[in-house]
Amino acid sequence: MSWSFRIEQRSKIALALGATFILITMAYWFVSYTVNQVGSQFKSVYYDRLVPALDIATIQERFYQNRLLLEEHILTSETDEMQAFENGMAQNASDIDSVLTKFKATELTAQEKLDLDELLLTKTKLETLQKAILVQSSAGNKEAALADYNGTSQTAFLDLLKPLHALSKLQGEVGHVLYASAEKQVKTLQILSYLIIGLAVIIALLIVTLLQTNRKIKKIKPQQFHWN
Template identity: 30%
Template sequence: MKWSFIIQQKLKASLLLGGIMVAIILGTVLSRNNISGIDKSFSSIYKDRLIPATTIIYLTENLYNKRLSLERYLFSEEHIEHGDILLQLNQYNENLDSLIKAFEKTYLVEEEARILSDFRGRVEAYILLEKQIIDNQRSGNHVLAKEMFEGKGAITFQNSLVLLNELAKIQSEVGNKLMLESKTDFAGFAMLSFLQIGLSVVLGLVILVLIKNSRIINNPDVLKTKGQNFHMN
């Protein structure tokens, strides 16, 4: 009967140890998933939110520079050659095109993609309008050129800025959402880590108990006493 008692104790210990090990392994897997989620969120914040937010600043800067350059060409007493203003505007146009393409390569939510597409259309429309204004100014239609600049040109310019402001707002909203996801993943990771520590402590205690029982079993006198107590029960 004493061997039956020993086998029962070992079976219980094996099941307990096995359960603890499975729990620790599952906790480790879930912790890795949480860490991966945190890393993904922070990478997305940098690549898909911080960089595009900086891009919006550069887009705004180039739009204002285009507007100011054309304004000096039309209203300044300083004589600016036709070729010079075209070179300046072409440089800003190339900058805008490169910035928009870089923006398009980042992760975009549906609304963000739509607004960026509208912005590209506004920029292209404004470039065509600039050419018409410059052509009128060069051909002597100074009044018409200035009216186009202050009228349709101003409206197109303001609409472009409105779209950039909407993009900036989306950047902030999505960035906050990613931060909340990171906090949730971190909270889950902390809870799992605490659970793993607790299970490790339990595992250590179980091992100590097994070592103690093993010493008792290997001691004939103690084992005999245990066997008598077992039969009495």
């Protein structure tokens, strides 16, 4: 009976140790997975939200600069100055195209894709009008150029700002959602850590109890029976 009890106790200890190993392995896998997810989300906040937000601000700034340069082109009669303004507008247009190409490569939501498509359409319309105004201004038709600048060009510029503002707003909203999700997963990791510690303590106490019980059994001497 003593041997069978010892085997039973050892089996319980082995089972407890095995359960501990399985729990720790599963917890390690879950923690590693969650940490990778959190890292990916913070990376997405930076590369797909923060950087694009700065890109949108750059695009908006370049469009404002081109509008001012176009006005200066209309107001001057100096050929050298007009050429300098045209060069400045061309450089800004090139910068805008480069930034938009980089922006397209980021992770976009469905709404962002719609706003981006609208931005590209309004951009094409505005640039077409600006080129026509430059032709008028270069030809000396300043009054017609100024009328179009304050009319159709102004309307096209305001239409372009709408998708730009929408994209800028979305960067903050989506970034906030990603940050909240990452923060939630971090809290889950904290709770899981506490649970692992609690389970480890419980299993350790169980093993200690089994060992102490086993030692007490060993100390009990078998009773001797005398047959008369």
